[in-house]
Amino acid sequence: MKSFLKNTLFILFFLLTIGNIIAQNSNTTITGTLIEDTTSQPIPYATVVIKETNSSKIIAGTTSSESGKFSIATAKTNFYLEISFMGFETKTIKEFKTTNGKINLGKIILITDSQSLDEVVVTGEVSKTVFKLDKRVFNVGADISSTGASALEVLNNVPSVNVSIEGEISLRGSSGVQILINGKPSVLADESSNALGTITADMIESIEIITNPSAKYEASGTAGILNIILKKEEKRGWNGSVSLNTGIPDNHSIGLSLNRRTENFNLFAQLGAGYRSLPKDSEAINRDLVNNEVIYSDGTEYRNETFYNLTLGTDYHINDLNVLTLSGNFAYEVEEQPSETTFRQYDANNSLVSSWARNEVTDATNPKYKYELNYKKQFKNNEEHTLLLSALGSFFGKDQSSNFTNTTISGADSDSNQKTATNFQQADYTFKADYTNPISDTYTLETGAQYVINDVGNDYEVSDLTNGVFVIDDALTNNFEYNQKVLGVYGTVAYEREKWGLKVGLRVEQTNLTTLLTNTNESNEQDFTNLFPTLHSSYKVGENFSLQAGYSKRIFRPRLWDLNPFFNIRNNFNIRVGNPDLQPEFTDSYELTSIYKIGKASLSSSLYHKYTTDMVERVSTYVDNVTITTPQNIGTNAAIGFETNGKYRANNWLTITGDFNFNYFDRVGTFESQVFDFSGEQWSSRLGSKIGLPADIDVELTGNYQSGFETVQGNVTGYAFLDVGVRKKIFKGKAIVNLGVRDLFESRISEQFVSQTTFETYSFAQRGRFITLGISYGFGKGEAMTYSGGRRR
Structure with missing residues (x-):
């Protein structure tokens, strides 16, 4: 060997x-x-x-x-x-x-093809999607309806990506998406920190969609990678912009962006503050098919937040070949979550046994910060010959207290009081080195290493009011510690000629994961090493037609909330529990893509196949009218799909974009003697139009549809929704007024059924319509930008 x-x-x-x-x-x-x-x-x-x-x-x-x-x-x-x-x-x-x-x-x-425009018609937006060898780049700046939006809502407008109203991200219909910030893991993109809560639409330069990553990228994410590139202005002199937003429901914010570029230094800063309210209507039904008892619940939950966000950074150009960058971000949120849910219990004769109202008052403070140091060296023989070194640290904390009061409305006595206290802390550290050497015009060598440390603690306490005194419930209280270390080393060799190219890579990752439930001293440790080969090729058939092919092996590592065996008592009849014994799932991904241009239309179509082992599924069980949902490893999933994205510029004032994805899947698996073998399909589509009107006005309409699909225990309902945006440029583009309406017809929902031999459950949730009006003004050499106050929905 x-x-x-x-x-x-x-x-x-x-x-x-x-x-x-x-x-x-x-x-x-x-x-x-x-x-x-x-x-x-x-x-x-x-x-x-x-x-x-x-x-x-x-x-x-x-x-x-x-x-x-x-x-x-x-x-x-x-x-x-x-x-x-x-x-x-x-x-x-x-x-x-x-x-x-x-x-x-x-x-x-x-010069952009067929983009010669009349002075009064404003459609000079950059193309939404740019195709590269192993990824697509989505330009956020062209998205009018992102006004006042969070990063999650921006992601929901990205081709191939869907975001549920609960904030769950899927790529081509599959979860297990790895989110990176500027090519690196970040606590700002972690589920436990409210999924991109402090990243707002104005801060994003572009989003890279990587469905088949090369070995240069870490192997996490069986569905692929979404890499969010944040803005960093480098125009000479003083530049900046200020913006104001207001909206219904409450979404009020102010943002300031500044940049100062000199010969050796580039200083940049972003500052934002605001208040927002995020209501959600929900409904649930638990039906016991053995004794025919039923529990109904419905209510409205709120998340009211005051937030502050500050980003500072500097680039120091030591000389023409060496640059040092230091940046940091601090965010602070104050949460209030008032909600009220009504419960009704019926017996086998459909007679009302009891009804009661459960009132929640929750307060929380969430500090978040990250800091990053980067060093870039270019070599004299070729400016593409580079060495990049970086170190990143981030922290997210949550100090939360909740009070729950049950008040009987009718029937049997259901009065009770409970309270919870949560102290959550997460610290992440990433150390990375990347070396690129274009040895010749046709050969390029890449190599590097990355070491990631995730250290998390979640101290969760539940108390019940007994004889006028709150007593800790040991069965629901836990202190869970999670520590994961991943070391990755990679190498790639690329050979590129005029018409075709080939890129071969191999990544080796060693993972060490330990968890500890301190109150019971239950521990779990996993230590494993995996190889992740990648292969990419491209062939240019003609000026307007190219082919790309790729293969990669990926991994999904269980996260804190997948492993932590805690009970969330927000709804005592619908709870989620983690599984400390959950194993990672692995996916082999194959893809063939064609990129072609026909007249004024540009299209990209892909055929793909994914085979996943140890598939992670959420399985529901039913005990005493309570639905308990736990992630489990269940068998394999083989999926084959077709996706096409297109853009058509009909004339100098109308542009149409479309995205369609269809996949057929075959599930094979067994859990606790129950066989989960079935086949199904799901599809999604997105159709958008951008219309340039006189007087520097742009209008954008974006329609989305997500089909229903079968799950291991039931099915999920499909839905459609429409977003609308209007933009008016004034003062020669120095100022911009934006109006955004998301979910115009209030049709975006989350609806799921679970049907088993002994029980049935139903859940429904809806956010409703959001309207935002914003104005921004650019000064110096800057351009107007939209600051937004969105966060996880």
């Missing part, structure tokens, strides 16, 4: 060296950077070819890097350069200035 590895490495090194020597012997090297005309953003993966002047024969070719840069060499003297990329006009360059065998073209601006 060692001999094989040595020989393989020697052959690889020999091939890379030969390619490097050939490149160095070329007489003329041409370099440049490709930039979009409307946004000045770099254009990655564009095709750059050198052609012979007389015959137009291709002499050499390459593609631009993720930063839009390219380098290409030729020994010919009679040539011209041709640059092309889907969605942009092809650019031809015939005049060159050669200095010492080098031609530096500097910044090359590509």
Whole structure:
């Protein structure tokens, strides 16, 4: 084995060296950077070819890097350069200035295809989705209906992504999505910290959708990765913007963004504060099919929050090749959760036994902060030859107290009082190193390592009022400790030519997980090492048609709330319990994607197959009219699906976008002698239109549909909803007024049935319509932006 590895490495090194020597012997090297005309953003993966002047024969070719840069060499003297990329006009360059065998073209601006607009028609938004070799990039700035929205609502407008009203994120219909912030894990994106609660729409530059990640990314997330890229302005001089938002239900906020760029320093800051109210109507039915007893419940829950958010950071350009970045974020929330639920109990004769009201008063404070140090080094031989080192720390805390009062309305006495106290603390640390070396024009080597530490403690206490005194209920009280360490090391080799490319990678991850229930001294430890191979390839059939194929192996590691065996008594008849013995699930993912352009339409279609073992499912059991839901490992899931995303620019004032995903799944599994073998299907679609009107007004309509689907014990109901946005630019774009209406017809719901031989349950929840009005103003060299006060729904 060692001999094989040595020989393989020697052959690889020999091939890379030969390619490097050939490149160095070329007489003329041409370099440049490709930039979009409307946004000045770099254009990655564009095709750059050198052609012979007389015959137009291709002499050499390459593609631009993720930063839009390219380098290409030729020994010919009679040539011209041709640059092309889907969605942009092809650019031809015939005049060159050669200095010492080098031609530096500097910044090359590509013009967006068919985007020549009349001055009074405003549709100059950047394309929503940009396709790259192993991912898609969704530009948040083009989304009008994101006004006043949280990061979760922004995600719900991203192709392939769905977010339920409870904040559960799925990708192509599958949960187990890994959320990254700027390419790294963060407590701000963790479920326990209210899932992206402190990240608001204005803070997001773009979202990367990675359905088949390369070995460079950590292996967590069987469905794939969503990488949220936060904004960081670097315009020279003073720049900034201020924004105000108001909404119904209450959603009021103010935001300030500042940036100062000098020769060596870039200082940036964001400040926000506000108040919001998030009501939710819910209903549940528990039916015992053995003794025919039924429990009905319905009510309204509120989450009222006052919040503060501060981000500070600086880039220090030590010299042209070295940059040091230090940044930090602090957020603080004050929560109030008043709610009231009415319960009714019926016997086998459908006679009312008792009815009562359960009143909740909950108060909580949630401090959150993170800090990050990054160092980037570029090497002189090639600016794509880089070393990145980073260290990130983050913390989330929750100090919460709740009081529950049961008051009898009729029938049997149901009066009782309970209270809970929660002290939750989570600290995460990430250390990362990434090295990229473009050894030649065709070969690129990447390698690196990452070490992640998750340290969580949840102290939860329940007390019952007995004879006028609150007494701790030991059966419901626990102190749960969770510690996970993951070390990952990876390497990839990419070979790219003009028409086709190949990228092979391998990632090794070692996981150590320990949990401890301190009040019973129950502990659980898992220690395992896994290999995660990846393979990506691409082939350019023609100027308007390309193919991509990929394979990756992924893992879903159980999280704190999956493992913690605690009882949440918010609703005594519908509770969730963690499973300390839960094992990780693994997925093999295969994908074939085509990207093509037909006239004014650009389309991307994918066929994919996923095979998951030790599938994690939430299973319900029924005891004394109480539904207990627990995650369990149940068998395998084989899914095959088709997805297509498209954009059609009908004319200079109307753009239509669409997203459709369908998958068929086959479940095989057994749990406690019950067989869960069944097949099913689910699909989702999204259709959006952006209309440019005179007087600098844009209108955006986005319709969504999520089909129902079968589960291991029942089914989930489908639903459709519509979001509307209107934007008006004033003062030559320095100020923007936005009106956003989410769920216009109040049709977005969560409805689920569980049907078993001995019991049935039903649950329903609805948030309703949200309206937000915002205005923002950019000063200095800045542009208007929308600050929002959303958070987890």
